[in-house]
Amino acid sequence: MSLTPRAAGRHITFEAFGQPAVELDVDFVVVGSGAGGAAAAVILARAGHSVAIVEAGPWRAPVDYPHSTYGTMRDLFDAWGGLVTQSRALWPVVQASCVGGTTVINSAIVVRTPGDCFERWEREYGITARGLDKRVWDHQDRLEHELSAEIVPPDARGHSNTLAMDGAEALGWDSHYMVRYARACEGTGQCLQGCRKGRKQSTNVNYVPEVLERGGYVISCAPVDRVAFADGRAAGVAGNFRDPVTRRSGSRFRVRATKGVLLAASVTQTPLLLARSGIKSKALGTLFRAHPGTGIFGVYDHPVDQNVGATQGWASTAFRVDPGLKLETLAIPPEMVAGRLPGGGAELVRRFREYRNIAMWVAAVRAESAGTIKPGFFGNPVVRYQLDEPDMHRFRSGLAMVARMHFAAGAKEIIPCIHGLPYKLGPDEVDQIEEGPLDPRNYIAILSHLFGGCPMSADPRQGVVDGNGKVHGVEALYVVDASAIPTTIGVNPQHTIMALASVWAENLVS
Numbered sequence: 468m469s470l471t472p473r474a475a476g477r478h479i480t481f482e483a484f485g486q487p488a489v490e491l492d493v494d495f496v497v498v499g500s501g502a503g504g505a506a507a508a509v510i511l512a513r514a515g516h517s518v519a520i521v522e523a524g525p526w527r528a529p530v531d532y533p534h535s536t537y538g539t540m541r542d543l544f545d546a547w548g549g550l551v552t553q554s555r556a557l558w559p560v561v562q563a564s565c566v567g568g569t570t571v572i573n574s575a576i577v578v579r580t581p582g583d584c585f586e587r588w589e590r591e592y593g594i595t596a597r598g599l600d601k602r603v604w605d606h607q608d609r610l611e612h613e614l615s616a617e618i619v620p621p622d623a624r625g626h627s628n629t630l631a632m633d634g635a636e637a638l639g640w641d642s643h644y645m646v647r648y649a650r651a652c653e654g655t656g657q658c659l660q661g662c663r664k665g666r667k668q669s670t671n672v673n674y675v676p677e678v679l680e681r682g683g684y685v686i687s688c689a690p691v692d693r694v695a696f697a698d699g700r701a702a703g704v705a706g707n708f709r710d711p712v713t714r715r716s717g718s719r720f721r722v723r724a725t726k727g728v729l730l731a732a733s734v735t736q737t738p739l740l741l742a743r744s745g746i747k748s749k750a751l752g753t754l755f756r757a758h759p760g761t762g763i764f765g766v767y768d769h770p771v772d773q774n775v776g777a778t779q780g781w782a783s784t785a786f787r788v789d790p791g792l793k794l795e796t797l798a799i800p801p802e803m804v805a806g807r808l809p810g811g812g813a814e815l816v817r818r819f820r821e822y823r824n825i826a827m828w829v830a831a832v833r834a835e836s837a838g839t840i841k842p843g844f845f846g847n848p849v850v851r852y853q854l855d856e857p858d859m860h861r862f863r864s865g866l867a868m869v870a871r872m873h874f875a876a877g878a879k880e881i882i883p884c885i886h887g888l889p890y891k892l893g894p895d896e897v898d899q900i901e902e903g904p905l906d907p908r909n910y911i912a913i914l915s916h917l918f919g920g921c922p923m924s925a926d927p928r929q930g931v932v933d934g935n936g937k938v939h940g941v942e943a944l945y946v947v948d949a950s951a952i953p954t955t956i957g958v959n960p961q962h963t964i965m966a967l968a969s970v971w972a973e974n975l976v977s
């Protein structure tokens with residue numbers, strides 16, 4: 468996109484302790500530069516307003532992205548990926564902390580918001596904003612165009628994705644090669660580590676630079692501590708810079724915003740930021756939800772080389788409503804494969820010899836279970852969440868479906884990675900998964916699609932924000948990230964988060 472900058476913008480980053488405070492005056496300040504924050508900021512900037520994006524993490528160029536999982540945890544993940552659910556099972560809750568947020572480490576899968584989500588939000592949360600569905604879909608048209616949403620090109624599919632298509636076809640299941648925000652994906656299988664090829668359209672390579680080009684500011688390495696208020700309305704944000712390597716505190720920054728403060732610090736951070744800022748709401752930290760997912764390895768008698776090809780390239784949404792699942796391929800780095808294989812020492816090395824012949828496919832549950840996200844003793848997020856029994860049944864049946872698909876695609880065995888089951892199962896043993904444990908501790912699952920914590924509802928007793936993302940009872944304060952979404956949606960959420968944030972930002976400038 469060609470731009471005529473209104474004025475040169477400025478990227479301000481870490482300032483050491485003892486340096487003068489950074490002070491800025493703008494129309495709008497946006498906290499967080501991921502899916503929601505960047506989408507909202509660019510709408511405000513295009514409307515001619517001065518905008519500052521304040522981001523807790525550093526700005527890393529694609530050429531500096533790490534190669535390894537360790538490097539990703541160190542440089543891109545929030546808190547080294549150390550956040551886990553504190554309930555029966557300790558399942559990781561994964562998010563990024565860098566300019567671009569979780570869009571830097573995600574697979575950029577694009578799925579439009581299903582119509583039944585809007586109906587449910589209206590029915591259960593009183594969200595009656597007229598034409599919200601059409602406005603979201605219109606923005607999704609625009610986003611798909613601007614962020615080059617493309618079907619994974621044939622050259623970049625790799626064997627894992629084409630095998631999954633074969634398996635689904637053999638079973639007669641409706642499925643597709645994915646549409647992703649990736650321009651001419653080269654199939655390097657490195658989406659989790661950040662796309663060094665610059666193909667994936669994470670927000671650090673498009674909307675955040677556009678805000679700068681339009682004369683805005685980006686303040687990185689700058690975790691916002693609090694929202695500031697004046698005359699009963701939100702008036703800005705403040706905090707101390709954080710060194711991206713040592714994590715030591717730096718000098719102070721303050722951004723004053725005359726027209727509005729938009730929070731998009733993610734499901735795990737926005738509720739905490741509101742709590743630190745003195746927002747009192749019974750709904751704060753409630754309705755934490757997710758699409759927990761886990762995978763099964765298929766073992767083939769020929770090399771699959773799952774890391775050659777798009778990280779994720781095939782999916783089925785045919786089971787979204789019944790039983791409430793999404794099936795996908797997912798190539799994870801070799802060290803993560805090793806981490807999922809049971810055993811150690813020589814046994815693990817022997818098992819790992821099959822690495823080239825295995826493919827991982829996953830099931831993610833459109834779970835109904837709800838938990839909480841609250842500040843812990845040191846102010847860090849504490850997630851209390853576990854799947855209830857109906858969700859565990861869905862979870863288990865999803866894995867059995869993945870296992871059946873592997874066999875339909877020609878796998879000779881599967882590695883279920885389920886505690887209590889044999890290391891490998893054959894084609895006649897899938898019933899062991901169907902009747903497998905219902906205790907979440909037996910599964911190695913992960914939460915990457917998160918919702919809630921600042922849920923929207925027309926009723927202030929049920930929700931933190933209203934149908935425009937505005938915090939109930941507070942002027943000029945908005946939440947424009949996944950934390951405002953009160954339900955799971957059963958499809959990958961980035962497209963919905965970006966479009967909702969766009970609608971809400973547009974309301975502020977029209």
Ligand SMILES: Cc1cc2nc3c(=O)[nH]c(=O)nc-3n(C[C@H](O)[C@H](O)[C@H](O)COP(=O)(O)OP(=O)(O)OC[C@H]3O[C@@H](n4cnc5c(N)ncnc54)[C@H](O)[C@@H]3O)c2cc1C
Nearest residue numbers: 499501503523564568569573575576691948949959960961
């Ligand atoms: C591994 C993985 C793969 C995924 N794949 C897909 C996919 O393919 N398709 C899809 O639709 N979804 C995917 N998702 C989910 C999707 O990326 C997220 O739902 C989405 O990015 C959430 O958007 P957000 O704006 O709520 O938060 P984020 O994108 O996480 O952005 C929040 C930002 O706020 C910053 N922040 C936090 N606290 C503060 C603070 N106090 N001050 C300043 N800044 C702060 C963070 O550092 C972060 O940059 C994936 C997620 C993961 C983890």
Ligand code: SF4
Nearest residue numbers: 652653655656658662
């Ligand atoms: S598979 Fe590789 S080239 Fe394609 S978007 Fe992901 S990291 Fe980029």
